[in-house]
Amino acid sequence: MKLGKNLLLASAMMMAHGANAAVEVSFAPDVETVIVNGNKTLNLLEKTEDLTLNNGLNQIVVRVSKLVEGQGQLEKYRSEPIVITLTANDKQFKVVPGARVVSSIDVRNFDANPTVKLIASNGDVINAKMGVLPKNNSGDSATLFGRDYLKDLAYYNQSQGYAFAGEKPLVELKKKPKQLVKIESPAATAVEPVAIVQPTKIVAAEQELKNIYSQLTPQQRKAFLGWAVTQ
Numbered sequence: 001m002k003l004g005k006n007l008l009l010a011s012a013m014m015m016a017h018g019a020n021a022a023v024e025v026s027f028a029p030d031v032e033t034v035i036v037n038g039n040k041t042l043n044l045l046e047k048t049e050d051l052t053l054n055n056g057l058n059q060i061v062v063r064v065s066k067l068v069e070g071q072g073q074l075e076k077y078r079s080e081p082i083v084i085t086l087t088a089n090d091k092q093f094k095v096v097p098g099a100r101v102v103s104s105i106d107v108r109n110f111d112a113n114p115t116v117k118l119i120a121s122n123g124d125v126i127n128a129k130m131g132v133l134p135k136n137n138s139g140d141s142a143t144l145f146g147r148d149y150l151k152d153l154a155y156y157n158q159s160q161g162y163a164f165a166g167e168k169p170l171v172e173l174k175k176k177p178k179q180l181v182k183i184e185s186p187a188a189t190a191v192e193p194v195a196i197v198q199p200t201k202i203v204a205a206e207q208e209l210k211n212i213y214s215q216l217t218p219q220q221r222k223a224f225l226g227w228a229v230t231q
Contacts, residue, residue: 023058023088025051028096030066031116034081034133034149035059038164042149055089059162061133061153062095062116069103077107079114081149083156086128092121131156 027033032048033041037059041048051060064079084095098115100106118126135147136155154170157163216224 022055022090023051023053024092025053025060026092026094027062028094030064030097030101031062031095032065033060033062035061035153038150038153038167040150057085057087059086059157060084060095061149064097064101064110064114064116066101068101068107071104075104077101079110081133081152082114082116083131083133083153084116084118084128085130085160085162086118086126088126091126093118093126131160 027048027050029047033051035041036051037053061081061083063081064077066077067074068077069075079101096117096119097110098117099110099113101110114132115130118128120126133149133152133156136152151170154167158169158171163169213221213224
C-alpha cells in the first residue's frame with residue numbers, strides 16, 4: 001500500500017518499558033486513553049496509567065471523561081475520542097483538556113471543538129497533529145458492546161496516509177475508471193427509389209389486347225368485359 005505521506009506507525013511502539021523508550025506521557029485525572037499505538041486500552045474499571053513510549057512516531061487516542069455540573073446534580077460526561085499523532089524524542093509531557101469542562105455550557109463548547117494540550121515539563125505546549133476520531137461511513141464499526149474504536153482508527157489512518165506495520169488496508173484503492181464514450185449512430189443513407197420495370201412481354205401483350213378490343217363490336221366488347229370481370 002502506497003501511503004500519501006510515506007509515514008508508518010510502527011507497531012513496535014507499544015506501551016513497553018524498554019531501554020529505547022524515551023517519551024514519558026502522563027495524563028490529567030479527567031483524560032483517559034482509548035487506544036495507544038493501535039492497542040485498545042480503554043477500561044472503565046481502571047484509571048489511565050502513565051505511558052513510556054519509544055522515540056519517534058506515536059499515536060494516542062484519548063477522551064475527556066469526568067463529572068460535570070448538570071441540572072442540580074453531577075452528570076458523567078465523555079467527549080468524542082481525540083487522535084494525537086506526533087513525533088517526539090526524549091520528551092516528557094502531560095495530556096490535559098484543551099478547555100475548561102465544568103458545567104453544561106462548557107460541555108456544549110467543548111463538544112463543538114474537542115481538543116487537548118500536550119504540556120511539556122518546562123511548561124511549553126508540544127505541537128502534534130490532532131483530530132476527532134470520526135465514525136466511518138461503511139457501517140461496520142458497531143459491535144455488540146458499542147463502537148469499534150480500532151476499526152474507526154484504521155479508517156482514519158488510511159484517510160490520513162498512515163498505517164501500522166503489517167496492517168492491510170481496509171479499503172483498496174479503486175482502479176482507474178474506464179473512459180465511457182458515446183457511440184454516434186451512422187448517418188442515415190438516402191434510400192434511392194426502386195424503379196419498377198414491366199417485362200417486355202407483358203407490355204406487348206397489353207398492347208395486343210388493346211388492338212383486339214378496339215376491333216370488337218359493342219356486343220362483343222360487352223361479352224368480353226363480362227368475361228374479364230369473372231377472371
